[in-house]
Amino acid sequence: MSLVVDKHVSVAMRDGTVLAADVYRTEGAEPCSTVLIRTPYSKDDPTHVNTWINVLRAAESGWAVVVQDVRGRFRSGGTFVPFAHEADDGADTIAWVREQPWSDGYVGMVGGSYVGITQWLAATRAPEGLLGIVPACTADDVTTGWMYEEQNLTFGFLAHWASVLVASSTNLSPEARARAATLVQDVTDNRYRTFDDLVEAAGDLAPYLPDWRDRSGKIAGPEAAGRVRVPALVIAGWFDIFGPGAVASYPRREAAGTRHPHDRLLAGPWAHGLTGGWFPGRTYGPAASFDALDPTRLQLGWFETLRDGGPVAADPVTVFVMGADEWRSFSAWPPQEARLVEVPLRVDGSRHALVSAEPVPTIGGRTFFPGYKVAANAGPRPQGPLGERDDVVALVSDPLPEDTDVLGGITCRLAVASDAPTMVVVKLSTADHDGDMVLLAEGSSRTANAGQGETISVDLGPTAMRLPRGTRLSLTVAASDFPRLEDGPRAGLSVLEQAPVLHLDVV
Known part of the structure; x- marks a missing residue:
């Protein structure tokens, strides 16, 4: 078996902006289904790209994999405004995939954190050919799941995330890069106490920051899970910053009438960026690790069930019970017997x-x-x-x-x-x-x-x-x-x- 990797492939959006993508596929194979990953953290970073699914293994399993830098990040054109373009750009990228000679027309999206919400937002456009999404450790609502906990701004997360985005920008002048380094250090040292402090310090390095205080839903429509009808396999962590929002997206679909029979929920003892099931002073055992679940096979198998008309899971909710340190499955969340x-x-x-x-x-x-x-x-x-x-x-x-x-x-x-x-x-x-x-x-x-x-x-x-x-x-x-x-x-x-x-x- 030989794999082909097409680097820096141009993908045009509806407004003419060109985004860059890498395509991994089996050489000379029949048209196949595609896994799509859209990221602001560089398609050329193998550690990041393989966080939630093993790209080469997916390609060896007969899937094409497309990894794309989102608008305004790394090799893609345009201006990066968090959340603003992900719905249309995601839908346009899916349409582009379906036109390629190596595509059979079926696309599944995977990835965590911001890569996860790109899936929810693209799915709100109901693009043809989208099999399902696997949003991991993310929330479907930008306001209540990302920016706020009830009425309180999630400052520590927003400050660190903003500093990461600014520091990884590729088009900064030497003066701007020095300011970005100062911003990162000041966030690390907790020098900013309020969001206004952060906005003032970031200035034109992150002109989108003031909008993050907005609670009207204008950044991105609220509660995407209630507006999406494609199947979703939601992955959440009990200690993840997005844990409550991720878990809430599952019953939210039931309440909104958008629940799909193949929806699933998987939640483990994980924090954001750490899915091994261990913490300083507390470990939940080797079975608690996300890797122990064989995530590549788990996700590809779910997509194949959707594509091939496979059976619906009797117990679609699987959670790790801390203290008992075991996985348990249920038909609903919260469990019907609760x-x-x-x-x-x-x-x-x-x-x-x-x-x-x-x-x-x-x-x-x-x-x-x-x-x-x-x-x-x-x-x-x-x-x-x-x-x-x-x-x-x-x-x-x-x-x-x-x-x-x-x-x-x-x-x-x-x-x-x-x-x-x-x-x-x-x-x-x-x-x-x-x-x-x-x-x-x-x-x-x-x-x-x-x-x-x-x-x-x-x-x-x-x-x-x-x-x-x-x-x-x-x-x-x-x-x-x-x-x-x-x-x-x-x-x-x-x-x-x-x-x-x-x-x-x-x-």
Whole structure:
């Protein structure tokens, strides 16, 4: 078998802009189906290109693979504006693929993060020949899944991502490249505290940044999963920055009436950039690794099922249950057999969180910071230092009376009062016999009033975990979480006497 690699192939878009692509295919073969990867991170970077699927193995398996630089990045023409052109450019690229003599007219899209949302956006155009999409570790809604957690800007992610995009730009002058290097270092050193600081520092290096504050949906239409009818195999990580948005896209299709019988959901104990199932201080075993699932065969097999009219999976949802450290499959998400369990909480110490000189620091969780590829500050990290602060309120549960499998969502309901409208950050941890707290889930909301009590519900996101009998659940409540969230004005915060509770989906 001989493989042909056609480098830097020109692909014209509807407005005349020419994008560059590499085509991998078997020499002299009959027309075949195509895997399409559209990336802002360079089609010429083999480590990146092979993150989610082995390109050469796919070609050896009888598929053509097209890897394309998106508009304005690396070898492609035009101007890069995140999200703005991906729907039309994706549809135009699929149409181009179908016209090639080596194509049988069928196209499947794969890839993670921004490469994942290029799939959702292209699929909103319903291009002919699109078999299905495999968006990995991404969210289908730019506003609620990328820019914001509830009403709070996901500052740490946006700052690091913007610095990565700027630093990897290929058309910078020497002066601009020096400014880009300064931006990267300042983001790494947490010198910017607010999004306005970041916008001012980036300036014309990232002219699209101001639009990221917009919540109207003009950047890209909202909730693409509810507007897409092609099948989707969604891949998510419990500790991924896009985890909640990725998982939400699966039931969202059911609610919108766009659910396809071949839709699937796969979620594991992964962070953004790290899918090995291990973190400093915690490993979930070799079976937890994404590579252990043979992802190339998994994705190609799913596409072949779609193309060839194969059977629908009886249990299309597969999740890794942390604590039990095993994979389990279900017919729906949350599982149909899940029941809502209420866990009462009590304040452990002072009810009042004071205003400190520095914000409460982010320790692990769903983050995207420098060093993310080795989970430098991500995942299930000990939260002990937070308990020593006077700007944090601690809550704790009684020991659980039995082993508890939490599979679905987690919500914390509590009554709070603040000196001024402020964010409310809730982090859920286990509390072991030594008092150590290891992070399980997190979320945030905002108070609307000043000086009076109000009841809020904080969504801590989806998960799958086993909590052994006797486990105590510990929560911290604070008015900041930096650099994960923007360090805006902070206010004193009190948890009121009305009993706070956790709501868990339990199987």
